[in-house]
Amino acid sequence: VPDLTYYKGTPVPLITTWSQEVSGAPAVPLGAGARIVLEMNYLENGTATVGRVRYADESIYDRDTHGVLWQRYPVARGRGFPYFARVHPLRQRRCMNRLLCQVCGEPAAADERGTLFMLTFTDAAGVRAGTQDTVLTSNPPVCAPCSELAARRCPHLGRGNAAVYARTVTPWGVYGILAAPEGNYSGQTAAYADQRIHRMIAGQQMVTLSGLTLTAF
């Protein structure tokens, strides 16, 4: 049985953000003291486009191995109360890259079929119908006990959801905030091949799953 963190009797996934991890105002998702600088590219005809986003006081810890800028969140797991709908950027990225269970942090379930992931209703339907053979997701893998726990307790997992073993997990890009001169757009995605990746302030790692084998919980 995995070592789980509870809040008032409810298990809290590892990737969940706690209130003490959010700097005072939730409207400021970039972390305490984060000041965004937009570096402009000036074209020969005089027009300017946003070339790259960076922090005014950026350090080597602010970017991943792909060179993408990440949102700054303090690490204070278990302090305050959990925001179940809010994913902690650092823990999500770690779970995804190391294929750790998003609930307990232990290695995700894996066998000759690959690594175990939970699917949304839409992706599950597409894979089941054979209309899609890959899945793009920001949802890190799970271990077997936690997948059963999640199927019973997670409000996002209703009827028609499924789990899948993925033989190949390929980094695709990020989900997060797109910086622009007129303001920032949250809830955006960008692939590594997309020019917009240089203007993203990442909150979640996204991967493509392929070599899929559907399984029951």
Ligand SMILES: [Zn+2]
């Ligand atoms: Zn687990």
